[in-house]
Amino acid sequence: MGLKMYARLLQFLLVAALLPAAPAIAAPDTPTSVFEKTLSNGLKVIVKEDHRAPTVVQQIWYHVGSMDETTGTTGVAHVLEHMMFKGTKNVPAGEFSRRIAAAGGRENAFTSSDYTAYFQQLHKSQLPLAMQLESDRMHNLKLSGQEFDKEIQVVMEERRMRTDDAARSIVYEQLQAVTYVAHPYRNPIIGWMSDLRALVVDDARNWYKSWYAPNNATLVIAGDVKADEVFALAQRYYGPIPARKLPARKPHDEPPQKGVKRIVVKAPAELPYLVMVYHTPSLRDAEQDWKPYALQVLAGVLDGNDSARLGKTLVREQQIANEVGADYDSIARGPSLFMLDGVPGNGKTVADLEAALRDQIALIVKNGVSEEELTRVKSQVTAGEVYKLDSMFYQAMQIGQSESVGLKHTAIPLMLKKLQAVTAQQVQDVAREFLQDDNLTVATLDPQPLTSANQHDQAGEANHVR
């Protein structure tokens, strides 16, 4: 054996020694202290005790989002969210925020396709104040026409900023609109501009009356609190609010796709951009389902860490892409998408990038994934479970999200176990089943120069900003 050969062998052995024995890291012993109680009006209260710091977070999750909107009033879920800060019978407009601020609190709210949530973070002594204010606006919102007329302008500015003036956001919006033909996920959460212009305060009133009720919400409290005391407070503040009959929810099932769909979006930008989405299931039964877990691991193998396949191969080795990503989120009321996206590298086209991404998928369909990759993804999951304990807010968020899409919070630890149990064969199987052309929608951004995009511009004027 020549020296060189020996050196190579040694190197091989060293590399082999670095391979982790599965599982790479042991699941930590994370104490769970989650308590649950449902009030007689149907409000579910979930308490996560965490005594590391004298703070608390309150989140109220209404199980209603943009997917519950109907034609012509898209955006109303989000507009109502804004209006929730505009005063009740007892608390004048703007006063909610002032009282939370004066209590040292932080607050915000957010609307998704599936739910609408409101939260405050404060010193634990201020929890009663937060509960008093939040329960008040659950049933006493005023919704004045004057406030509405101002706030709808704010929302239109928000749409301009986040969507209309952001090239990739337009790509996503257009992509969603063609990916789904029947499911309301086809509409943007913020709403179409024309619908926003046509919205009136009565639309917001109807929305509020229909959906804002204790029996359509989950209250999550996390922090340095005792569950019993929180339940008593919740009973005091939220308990008296009567339950309401909720509108029927329609299934909106998306019919099977019958072949690849493609769109091009032209917008002011420098770099082209590619997004590919495949229809996939979301998690319905945390115990029985296995495909969503396998899809999650597949996304992890492709793009879950710095050494994952897509970045390593397409950005670093082949330099076909400047940026590349894969994503799949199993937690949704409606169907899910498996997404691949990226920006072509210098001298490469979106077609080159699409071909390269397809090659990566084909490789997995043909050869599967290695045990080493699988183990690495699972190590990320295990470590992530520890890191998540550093954020009370995120722990509460995970609980609220799960409950809002119809999974129990008790499914959270189960989901972890299920992820750890995913096999290489299952990853290969879901890649084969879902990542195929008949199931695919492709969107590309065709970048336009700044000048030609603005027809009102005087000639040459925009040049000096380049």
Add this chain to the structure above:
Amino acid sequence: MFAKFFFISSNHTKPLPPSGGGVGERGLGEISSPSPIKGEGAARWKFAGREFFALLALLLSAPAFATPAIQHWQAPSGAEVYFVEDHGLPMLDVSVDFYAGAAFEPATQSGVAMLTNGMLNLGAGGLSEDDISRKLADIGAQPGSHFDNDRAGLTMRTLSSETERAQALDVLALMLQSPQFPDAVLAREKARQIALLKESETQPDYIAEKAYGKAVFGDHPYGRSLEAADLEKIQRADLAAFYKAHYVAKGAIVAIMGDIDRAGAEAIAQKLTAQLPAGVAPTEAPPVNTQIAASEQRIAHPAQQSHILLGAPGMARDDPDYVPLYVGNYILGGGGFVSRLMNEVRENRGLAYSVYSYFMPMQQPGGFQIGLQTRKDQADDALALVRDTLRQFIAKGPTAGELQAAKDNIIGGFPLRIDSNKEIHEYLGIIGFYKLPLTYLDDFTAKVDKVTVAQIHEAFRRHIDPDAMATVMVGAPEAKAAK
């Protein structure tokens, strides 16, 4: 990523609390979360320095609540170590920082500081970039970096169990102490950065920031923007030279937070710094000229909104007016929904989704900035309103009621600023880098509590002259757009 959430309020308001998504202030509408699979793996690259220093502005404190006990010592290597021992969670956060931000690079080598920092994890001590990423991924460690105008460094979050901790710190030690800056990787990363830069240069907010930086700071590095031509010229030898001159052991700041004892922390600090370059590096950024003339730039852009920035040089980290300016700014435009700017521009008139003001306290006076975006046809009205609001505030100062509300929020909200390992770790890094007293967290709320209306009024008059500010409007109304 698809925007999954739309918020009632943007995260634009600075200064940011150190929780959540780290330094990326642009992450509107996405909740940053330690998603189990995708990880939080900090961005490999931090682009265009000026946008990423939001963290520096966050130092606050209050004594009425327990603060973490900070231990400080000098390692045998000469590094300054800041340590909080906490065994509540089986994890560890570690960072090492240097006076190696963009302010320390030669004017002729714009981008060299950023590239040096960004390449530390792309080949080190005989490990390739893939070896590095694989070794860290295997143990679920989360590498990250700091990069702004003053500060540059690396961070690592790892499980504290022995095998994982050892492997994460072994890799971190190599990245810090024997980076290789491989030529091929540099060529690739330059090309990627240049492409990203060209993309940014089409975005109205970036164009506005760039023009603002130039107008407020002139040629000072705090206002310098990356240029493709400068990046193009940078060679491996430039990175190696910058590294050798600025990533030195003496004065490096090591911040350690979490599940380790003092002896373990001492060993870690020495292991991460003993093999750093020797010598003494400059620790002072060049002085900022704080007097500027009024200017206004109107730049055409096809966006539907005008992006408006107003500003001037503001205050340094060690400014004696730090506290009154901080509290005053909360009232003016820092306090989210309850600020004057928010009330006038958004709540009363519906002119914008986001409007804010902030001071960016840096080693030298950083920027004071007011920003908003609004539909083009009302941009001039909105700008006039913002200017009036500022003038009024500077002419008359805050009211006693406003000051009390500000104190209630800042003091009452103090516990939220230190309720995670991540936040405490970030404070350690800032306290070390800016040589703040170890009692900083204990002292600050007492200082806030003592601030008077008159002090705020005077501090603003001393620092901000409404007649000597830079204004930038990108996507200016067409009729008035500049030639």
